[in-house]
Amino acid sequence: MVTDTTTNHEPPRVLDRVVIRFAGDSGDGMQLAGDRFTTSSALLGNDLATLPDFPAEIRAPAGTLAGVSAFQVHISDHDILTPGDDPNVLVAMNPAALRANLPTLPPGATIIANVDAFDDRNLAKAGFEENPLADGSLSAYTVYEVPMTSITTEVCKEAGVKPRDAERSKNFFALGLISWLYTRPLDATIAWIEARFSSNPMVKEANLRALKAGFHFGETAELFESSYEVRPAPLEPGEYVNVTGNTAVAWGLVAASQVSGLPLFLGTYPITPASDILHELSKHKNFGVRTFQAEDEIAGVGAALGAAFGGALGVTTTSGPGLDLKAETIGLAISLELPLVVVDIQRGGPSTGLPTKTEQGDLLHAMYGRHGEAPLPIVAASTPSHCFDVALEAVRLAVKYRTPVILLSDGYLANGTEPWRLPDVERLPRIDPGFATAPNHTRPDGTEEFWPYVRDETTLARPWAPPGVAGLEHRIGGLEKSDGSGNVAYDGANHERMTRLRAAKIAGIAADIPLMEVDDEQGGATVLVVGWGSTYGAIAAGVRRARALGYQVAHAHLTHLNPFPPNLGDVLRSYHSVLVPEVNLGQLSRLLRAEYLVDAVSFTKVQGVPFRAAEIEAAILHQLDAEARRDDDTGGGWPVSPAGEQ
Amino acid sequence: MTDLAEPGAIPLTTRKDWTSDQEVRWCPGCGDYSILAAVQMLLPELGVSRESTVFLSGIGCAARFPYYMNTYGLHSIHGRAPAIATGLAATRPDLDVWVVTGDGDSLSIGGNHLIHALRRNINLTILLFNNQIYGLTKGQYSPTSEVAKVTKSTPFGSLEQPFNPLSLALGAEATFVARTHDMDRKHMMETFRRAHAHRGASFVEIYQNCNVFNDGAFAQITGKDHRSEMLVPLVHGEPIRYGPEGEHGVVLRPDGSISLVEVADVNESELLVHDEHRENPGLAFQLSRLSRGPFEPTPIGVFRDVQRAEYGAEMSRQVEETTVRKGPGNLQDLLRSGSSWTVS
Ligand SMILES: Cc1ncc(C[n+]2csc(CCOP(=O)(O)OP(=O)(O)O)c2C)c(N)n1
Ligand code: SF4
Ligand SMILES: [Mg+2]
Numbered sequence: 001m002v003t004d005t006t007t008n009h010e011p012p013r014v015l016d017r018v019v020i021r022f023a024g025d026s027g028d029g030m031q032l033a034g035d036r037f038t039t040s041s042a043l044l045g046n047d048l049a050t051l052p053d054f055p056a057e058i059r060a061p062a063g064t065l066a067g068v069s070a071f072q073v074h075i076s077d078h079d080i081l082t083p084g085d086d087p088n089v090l091v092a093m094n095p096a097a098l099r100a101n102l103p104t105l106p107p108g109a110t111i112i113a114n115v116d117a118f119d120d121r122n123l124a125k126a127g128f129e130e131n132p133l134a135d136g137s138l139s140a141y142t143v144y145e146v147p148m149t150s151i152t153t154e155v156c157k158e159a160g161v162k163p164r165d166a167e168r169s170k171n172f173f174a175l176g177l178i179s180w181l182y183t184r185p186l187d188a189t190i191a192w193i194e195a196r197f198s199s200n201p202m203v204k205e206a207n208l209r210a211l212k213a214g215f216h217f218g219e220t221a222e223l224f225e226s227s228y229e230v231r232p233a234p235l236e237p238g239e240y241v242n243v244t245g246n247t248a249v250a251w252g253l254v255a256a257s258q259v260s261g262l263p264l265f266l267g268t269y270p271i272t273p274a275s276d277i278l279h280e281l282s283k284h285k286n287f288g289v290r291t292f293q294a295e296d297e298i299a300g301v302g303a304a305l306g307a308a309f310g311g312a313l314g315v316t317t318t319s320g321p322g323l324d325l326k327a328e329t330i331g332l333a334i335s336l337e338l339p340l341v342v343v344d345i346q347r348g349g350p351s352t353g354l355p356t357k358t359e360q361g362d363l364l365h366a367m368y369g370r371h372g373e374a375p376l377p378i379v380a381a382s383t384p385s386h387c388f389d390v391a392l393e394a395v396r397l398a399v400k401y402r403t404p405v406i407l408l409s410d411g412y413l414a415n416g417t418e419p420w421r422l423p424d425v426e427r428l429p430r431i432d433p434g435f436a437t438a439p440n441h442t443r444p445d446g447t448e449e450f451w452p453y454v455r456d457e458t459t460l461a462r463p464w465a466p467p468g469v470a471g472l473e474h475r476i477g478g479l480e481k482s483d484g485s486g487n488v489a490y491d492g493a494n495h496e497r498m499t500r501l502r503a504a505k506i507a508g509i510a511a512d513i514p515l516m517e518v519d520d521e522q523g524g525a526t527v528l529v530v531g532w533g534s535t536y537g538a539i540a541a542g543v544r545r546a547r548a549l550g551y552q553v554a555h556a557h558l559t560h561l562n563p564f565p566p567n568l569g570d571v572l573r574s575y576h577s578v579l580v581p582e583v584n585l586g587q588l589s590r591l592l593r594a595e596y597l598v599d600a601v602s603f604t605k606v607q608g609v610p611f612r613a614a615e616i617e618a619a620i621l622h623q624l625d626a627e628a629r630r631d632d633d634t635g636g637g638w639p640v641s642p643a644g645e646q
Numbered sequence: 647m648t649d650l651a652e653p654g655a656i657p658l659t660t661r662k663d664w665t666s667d668q669e670v671r672w673c674p675g676c677g678d679y680s681i682l683a684a685v686q687m688l689l690p691e692l693g694v695s696r697e698s699t700v701f702l703s704g705i706g707c708a709a710r711f712p713y714y715m716n717t718y719g720l721h722s723i724h725g726r727a728p729a730i731a732t733g734l735a736a737t738r739p740d741l742d743v744w745v746v747t748g749d750g751d752s753l754s755i756g757g758n759h760l761i762h763a764l765r766r767n768i769n770l771t772i773l774l775f776n777n778q779i780y781g782l783t784k785g786q787y788s789p790t791s792e793v794a795k796v797t798k799s800t801p802f803g804s805l806e807q808p809f810n811p812l813s814l815a816l817g818a819e820a821t822f823v824a825r826t827h828d829m830d831r832k833h834m835m836e837t838f839r840r841a842h843a844h845r846g847a848s849f850v851e852i853y854q855n856c857n858v859f860n861d862g863a864f865a866q867i868t869g870k871d872h873r874s875e876m877l878v879p880l881v882h883g884e885p886i887r888y889g890p891e892g893e894h895g896v897v898l899r900p901d902g903s904i905s906l907v908e909v910a911d912v913n914e915s916e917l918l919v920h921d922e923h924r925e926n927p928g929l930a931f932q933l934s935r936l937s938r939g940p941f942e943p944t945p946i947g948v949f950r951d952v953q954r955a956e957y958g959a960e961m962s963r964q965v966e967e968t969t970v971r972k973g974p975g976n977l978q979d980l981l982r983s984g985s986s987w988t989v990s
Binding site: 236306422 | 697720731734961969982983
């Protein structure tokens with residue numbers, strides 16, 4: 001174990017937080033380096049949040065801006081909410097990685113550049129006319145030039161690895177160096193490399209050597225004045241894992257299957273950024289999970305619905321283009337009144353849009369994207385680990401109300417991580433499938449029969465009667481059916497009754513979900529910031545910043561988007577103004593305006609990346625300013641904030 | 647094959663038990679009636695129970711079928727029945743799942759699902775009611791309508807080469823492929839019986855008369871007076887021959903093609919002997935194209951019946967084997983699997 005890292009240096013300087021961005025070519029292994037650094041930090045007890053950021057192409061031409069892949073990690077000694085606005089440290093494996101990330105690099109930040117990659121060819125590919133390491137253009141930053149490639153090839157040569165192969169280990173060199181700089185022990189990474197590459201001793205050896213060389217370089221090169229330390233955060237006691245949103249969705253679905261006793265069936269078609277849920281679930285056959293990679297999204301959701309008809313927990317996962325294709329089948333599920341969970345990991349649209357980038361563009365699609373009056377419940381996850389809870393909630397609603405439910409997550413949550421304190425699975429609430437067991441209708445002649453559309457009085461849900469039970473044989477379909485008997489019925493009055501019943505069933509769920517809670521610390525806020533989904537971290541951090549400046553601001557974050565919590569209207573109306581930040585062009589704000597006649601102010605951005613806390617803070621201050629102007633003709637006087645720490 | 651010997655297992659049923667209380671709403675004279683009757687008459691003979699039988703359909707005249715069956719039933723959306731049935735069959739191997747579909751439903755909008763269900767060998771009995779027309783939408787041409795067909799949407803004649811449903815199914819790796827027609831209840835019942843007995847996806851094309859929009863489409867071959875001259879019955883292990891006296895037959899030419907002959911002109915031993923179980927689908931494919939349409943001698947019966955692993959059973963096998971190997975899943979351990987750490 002290498003712990004004494006301070007041989008030739010001052011003792012490590014203590015930082016409360018740091019944001020590091022590993023950036024390189026798609027083939028440089030930056031996601032891996034970032035991921036391993038995150039794991040070491042988690043093991044040290046830091047709070048953290050991560051943001052992978054990779055291009056749509058698997059391998060864009062090497063060395064180009066289009067091919068830059070980055071991984072940002074924010075570690076701290078206190079509770080944090082976002083992967084950080086701007087990096088404090090940029091690891092740039094080549095000129096393109098530097099160029100792509102310079103715009104977000106604040107003055108004073110540190111750049112650690114792989115100087116070996118800054119040759120004429122790579123500079124030209126990145127569009128630099130002069131070498132930025134040499135022309136003084138980076139004078140606002142602290143720049144360290146490290147010959148990562150050459151040292152890596154050198155240390156690997158001794159192990160008999162060819163230079164071309166050795167070069168591929170340079171991400172481990174970078175990881176070793178950053179590990180030294182931030183005093184992360186290497187043991188966890190060493191153990192990981194040994195396990196991961198056990199079948200390929202040459203690669204294992206090269207990676208180990210590169211990792212250690214990077215660490216020793218930091219120690220001995222006298223380049224760095226000191227190393228740094230970020231101490232553990234006071235996390236609640238418990239067992240933690242670092243989890244991505246997609247993994248949490250998958251585990252939440254497995255958990256839902258266990259607590260309901262319903263076998264899980266996933267029907268899906270691969271699509272970024274949802275595919276990892278399929279990959280994860282396909283591993284867990286010993287939980288009775290069946291995964292089906294269908295011929296297209298229509299078949300994916302169709303098979304899930306067929307499985308639900310048969311009494312399974314039917315789930316389909318997708319992203320925007322797939323949700324378009326599933327619309328007709330979701331409408332069928334609404335008409336059949338069968339449980340179905342549709343997971344939409346949103347990405348930039350329309351069309352293929354920005355496949356690897358995040359967006360909240362599908363809310364209105366989830367809400368209205370079907371013909372006819374076709375309401376369904378919608379839930380959205382706020383953070384990676386919240387995906388677990390929301391998956392359970394989606395299943396609970398689907399099963400209890402015999403309805404398709406759309407779960408909204410997005411690319412940012414899907415791939416981002418945060419430490420998650422594991423729940424005690426024994427205490428997860430059970431979900432009762434409540435299958436029909438006996439006929440529920442008596443004919444005039446006294447014979448008993450089963451009517452598929454007799455409703456539960458409180459939930460308005462119909463019975464779920466999977467095939468296999470004698471006496472419950474019944475036919476259902478997408479044609480309008482008679483209230484009660486379920487027989488095909490074309491008459492207008494019945495159609496209106498059924499339409500209103502279906503709507504009332506979904507609207508009634510409002511009584512079965514938590515009230516809207518507001519975070520209004522001091523209780524005197526005039527501005528309420530309302531968000532949904534993955535903006536949670538940025539909004540909460542922005543609110544903290546505004547509060548740190550002495551302002552009072554409230555934050556409410558929606559998990560249930562249809563129906564809304566029953567007290568939402570009262571909450572909205574109790575503030576002077578309602579600010580709604582969204583990574584779309586204002587979809588929730590429209591719903592709030594339509595539903596509650598409040599003058600919700602929309603604040604939006606659609607750049608494929610999450611909000612920064614500073615942007616939310618600025619929007620809050622702007623809103624406070626507007627309020628002040630409205631209330632007081634002398635106008636304003638609210639200071640504009642410097643972008644502070646969160 | 648009426649396997650009802652075991653007393654008390656499955657109660658004896660009659661056609662009436664399989665008939666729902668819903669009024670049948672096809673046009674009077676529609677071929678769908680006789681197909682419905684054949685199925686309802688066959689089921690009591692199969693030794694299966696109503697509660698473990700499911701009829702699933704898409705949209706079209708044919709697709710109304712499930713409403714008329716006193717079993718579990720699902721009338722879904724246009725073209726998607728094979729996909730929906732896939733999820734059902736893959737999770738409920740205990741059920742008998744029948745898919746009823748039309749030529750538009752399964753070869754136009756749902757073509758993709760059909761071929762993949764066949765390729766995966768899902769345990770389904772698929773009945774394709776081919777009337778070579780869109781019935782429910784009132785008479786547009788379909789993907790099985792002949793070139794130059796004049797319909798409401800093709801007043802100057804269709805420009806499209808039709809699908810040959812059996813060639814398509816064989817090309818899609820189907821393990822059971824058969825053809826029958828709505829004028830011969832006995833042949834339908836025998837064909838459905840065979841299809842039902844097959845494990846995996848069974849595909850049956852039924853020539854069905856739509857007397858409103860495409861009347862007589864198959865009359866030249868299925869009409870009582872033409873059958874013996876125009877239908878070529880395929881019987882496993884028998885030389886392929888037809889005609890009132892069996893005077894016509896099918897031979898395999900040295901160049902690998904097949905053709906019709908007068909038995910008198912060849913040595914009887916030269917007649918092609920039908921083999922449903924041949925692994926190579928080449929000959930079945932040729933037989934499926936022996937006639938260019940329902941105006942030439944056309945083979946009916948089982949073209950192909952081979953065994954291949956069935957998807958749902960394989961999926962269950964993986965689940966069972968993994969559970970034996972890894973032990974039943976433990977949720978708390980799963981949540982820990984991403985290398986956990988403890989904060990005290
Ligand atoms: C998505 C969709 N598109 C179109 C239709 C209209 N439609 C209903 S049935 C049908 C064609 C039916 O033809 P076929 O499958 O041959 O069945 P048949 O009525 O001839 O039995 C069409 C186009 C529909 N119901 N849904
Ligand atoms: S339109 Fe044709 S296929 Fe449809 S019910 Fe009438 S006759 Fe039968
Ligand atoms: Mg048709």
